[in-house]
Amino acid sequence: MKVDFICYPRCGTCRKAKKWLEDHGIEYQERLIHEDNPTAEELKEWKEKSGLPLKRFFNTSGQIYRQNKLKDKLPSMSEEDQYQLLATDGMLVKRPILLRGDRVLVGFKEKEYEETFL
Secondary structure (H helix, E strand, O other), X not given: OOEEEEEOOOOHHHHHHHHHHHHOOOOEEEEEXXXXXXXXXXXXXXXXXXXXXXXXXXXXOOHHHHHOOHHHHHHHOOXXXXXXXXXXXXXXXXXXXXXXXXXXXXXXXXXXXXXXXX
C-alpha cells in the first residue's frame, strides 16, 4: 500500500523519516507542505484519524509559531479558528505527516513507523 508523505525538504526530521521509509522499501507519494498546504478539511480528517489533540498539528518550534506568539493565543481560539490558521501556511503544520489508510502519523518516531509498517 502506497502512503502519502507530507513533508518539507529542508526539515531534518522529514529527511530522517524519508530515509527510514526508503531503507525499509516503503513506497510513498511525496507532498511538499510549503507548496501544497493542507486544507482545514484535510486537517480535521487527519486529527480524527490520528486521535491526537489539535495542538499536536502545530509546528511549535517554527518561526511563524514563535513570531506570532501562538503559544499564548491558541488557548483562547476556537478549534475552527485553529484549523483555519493551520490552513493558511504549511510552515505552521507539524511535519512530517504520514497517511496510510486510516492511520495518520504526525512527526517522526521510529517506533510508530515500525508499528505501522513492520
